[in-house]
Amino acid sequence: MVTAPEGHPSQDAPPAIAVRGLGKSFDGTVAVNGVSFDVPVGSFFGVVGPNGAGKTTTLSMVTGLLRPDAGNVWINGVDMWADSLQAKKLLGVLADGVRLFDRLSGRQLVTYAGLLRGMDRETVAERTDDLLRALDLADAGDKLVVDYSAGMTKKIALASAMIHAPRTLILDEPFEAVDPVSAANIRSILHDYVTHGGTVVVSSHVMDLVQRMCSHVAVMARGNLLALGTVDEVRQGGSLEDRFVDLVGGRSSGEGLSWLHTS
Structure with missing residues (x-):
């Protein structure tokens, strides 16, 4: 169950990123359906979902690359659309x-x-x-x-x-096409960055990578936020991949491919 934050974020100790009611449609098709979440300062926050889940659209709106149809985004308490220049500096x-x-x-x-x-x-x-x-x-x-x-x-x-x-890094599929040695170096750099006060938001399809790297995770599918919390809260004692498949659905058995059997 998703427990999404409500209302304007606190100005006393604002999260690194606060998203409220963010929505976007393309030609009548809903890509992001009113999602809300907070990214805590100093967290390693994963956004996961299948292709077409709305991850890239959401992050594009969070970073000011795409204007939302509805909702608001704050970066360390700075309104992305009321003060875009200051927000983007962060x-x-x-x-x-x-x-x-x-x-x-x-x-x-x-x-x-x-x-x-x-x-x-x-x-x-x-x-x-x-x-x-x-x-x-x-x-x-x-x-x-x-x-x-x-x-x-x-x-x-x-x-x-x-x-x-920057105070916060937002990385959309940063490990795609990166060799294992380089990926390990990047992970080390990012973990050091978080350890010393930075915040990282990363989208990825690789559940094992997210489970090992991230402290928090949001699971999206079909433009909706299905789960939100720490990695341990979301995976509920199992693996993040199994929990992800349970939430998103769509697992197939491969039935009907007997012609592939060679023995």
């Missing part, structure tokens, strides 16, 4: 499917992201070197992003999202 965003300036080198792209945030050139240069080194991109820093692999592109986009040391 966020680092890795959006799924958004084109990068891929005719820049990796180093140029991260540098551009830092300068766009109003940072001084010396700090940008130092942090760019640190991020390229931490993400195993130092040798590819002067290579054009258009020539990067899918995994390298994901990592340089993450570096661009982190350059200004």
Whole structure:
């Protein structure tokens, strides 16, 4: 059962993200159906759901990339739509499917992201070197992003999202197409970030990954919020994957494929 927060978030100790009644439709089809949730400061918050669940649409509205039809979003108490510039300053965003300036080198792209945030050139240069080194991109820093692999592109986009040391990172499928060693390095970086006061919101299809990484989770399907809470509360003593399948449904037996049997 979902226990969603109600009303305007407290201004005394606002959550990292507060979502109230968020809704969006496309051509009469409901993509997000009035969802409400809080992301606690210092949490590692997972948003999970099958394809078409509304995860990306929800995160696009939370980050100000897409205007909602209904509802409100606050980032550390700042209204995303009443004061978008201030709210966006608090966020680092890795959006799924958004084109990068891929005719820049990796180093140029991260540098551009830092300068766009109003940072001084010396700090940008130092942090760019640190991020390229931490993400195993130092040798590819002067290579054009258009020539990067899918995994390298994901990592340089993450570096661009982190350059200004935001209070909250919102990452849509950050591990997709990333090799296991790089994924382990990214997880280590993100856990260190959370340990030192940052907040991470991550969407993923990989339940085992979410169960191991996240402190909190929201389960979505067909635009609705089906479960919300700590990972232990949501999985109810079982695995998160089994709980997810129970909530979402749709498991099939493979019956009728006897022609695949070779013995």
